[in-house]
Amino acid sequence: MTPHIISGNTVTVFIGGDLRTIDSSHPNFTEIKDALREDQPVEDLIDISAALRKQVLYEDDLIRVGYDTLNYNDQPLHNYLTQRIIEMAKYKQPIAPWIAFLKRVQMNPDQEIRDDLFEWLEHAGMPITPDGYFLAYKKVRDDYLSFHDGKTRNDVGSTIFLPREECDPDRFSYCSSGLHFCSWHYLGNYLGDQGKVLVLKINPADVVAFPRDDTAKGRAWRYTIVDEVEAEKAEWAFPKPVYTTVYDDPDNDAESPTIFGRIRAWTRRWLN
Structure with missing residues (x-):
């Protein structure tokens, strides 16, 4: 039994000699009193931060998400993506x-890509x-x-691929061997309207x-073509549903016609 004294609006308890x-x-005042009366442990009830650190927000065969940690295959994993996942789990987002x-991404053999790809995307x-x-x-x-x-x-529905070893992994080579892809913002920089x-x-x-900078063009060894869009409508033409974790954009995103804007506005409303 944990030594303790319950007196009115205070509880005095001895834990680990302290x-x-x-x-x-x-x-947790009421829960602490009840636990002491029933001879139940009270350490986590008293130390809220310790209890939160032990809390499991998500768990499957490979991944365990805690209040401030994410383990992959029983090893702690720290990068931009894992912090985003932890933040969303705290807010009880899907x-x-x-x-x-x-x-x-953990199946990618390149450590830098595993660590940095999500933030770049x-x-x-x-x-x-x-x-x-x-x-x-x-294009x-x-x-x-x-x-x-x-x-x-490049026909819609087809998968294009090269042997990975024929693709240049150098992040400082902007135009090199590999199958190129880009963001909407980069489209206009490549051959104009052609x-x-x-x-x-x-x-x-x-x-x-x-690239290591903001140039939004990359290389892969395989991709699947899922749609063709008119260039002038490309910004909001991604098939639904798509997801982004950006939820702190300006309020005018709520009026944005883009999928990104609608998702950001929805996420912000959900958090509020």
């Missing part, structure tokens, strides 16, 4: 798409899908052949390189 006094302002993305406005892939754009010729080699045909605009679905495990 004397702790709790008054009625403690949020996190399944980001968990799926995390599992896929978020800044570039390339959202993820419910199954943990992400969406991006690509091709009017006959759907690649501008680069003039041979590779060509067709395609929507790609890409597994984060298949990304080979992306």
